[in-house]
Amino acid sequence: MRYIENPYDCPVTRAMSIFGGKWKPIILNCIGESSLRFGKLNQLMPAISNKVLSNELKELETLGLIERKEFKERSQRVEYTLSDSGKSLMPVLHEIANWGNSNQAKKIVTEMVK
Amino acid sequence: MRYIENPYDCPVTRAMSIFGGKWKPIILNCIGESSLRFGKLNQLMPAISNKVLSNELKELETLGLIERKEFKERSQRVEYTLSDSGKSLMPVLHEIANWGNSNQAKKIVTEMVK
DNA sequence: CGGAATCCGCCAAGATACTG
């Protein structure tokens, strides 16, 4: 290993630069196998502003991790699902969520919050 | 699910707030099963400034994910290893690195860089 | 309903220089 020349030679850097950040993993995990509307996502997730959610969704779409489907009805309706690329992330997200549910993680967080 | 009241009720939020961020996963993955000195870490990792590396290591130690051992010799020597908590993260890190090595990830990154 | 457009504060992160 020697990633100095190009940071992206590091697999973890590569992965985290794609789905890392404060909101992306949460969004991806929330969508999961289902198909969610903008408003529904907003409800399911920890507090996130419209703008940020909107931006993140756009980025995720550009990255090819999610797909946006717009239904032309009287009241505008949009649904987000994981693309195949996005689905390939599910094992990773599960592993993360799984660890997040461990007592280890819970204990550390309660210490952090103090 | 409804994490609005308390964000930390979301397992992914919990996990990422612990080992997420730009550098923490990379550092943890670099250390892995081995025992690394400060300078060695600096070499192995993508370019990171002294200050940031120092800060991150301190935080990781506070979180209880790594252990710092100082050897009193003529030239000062410090080694960092994963604690048991830190080791419990290895499957997660492996999954992340693994995905980072996938063609999916590599392709996305090359698109991003453009 | 699902955003877009502004405006803005703040702090993570970097550059650089220095030290026990």
Add this chain to the structure above:
DNA sequence: CAGTATCTTGGCGGATTCCG
């Protein structure tokens, strides 16, 4: 060698308002 000490800055993220 393994860090501090300072100073500086980009851009992430939030609040609010407006729109088709």
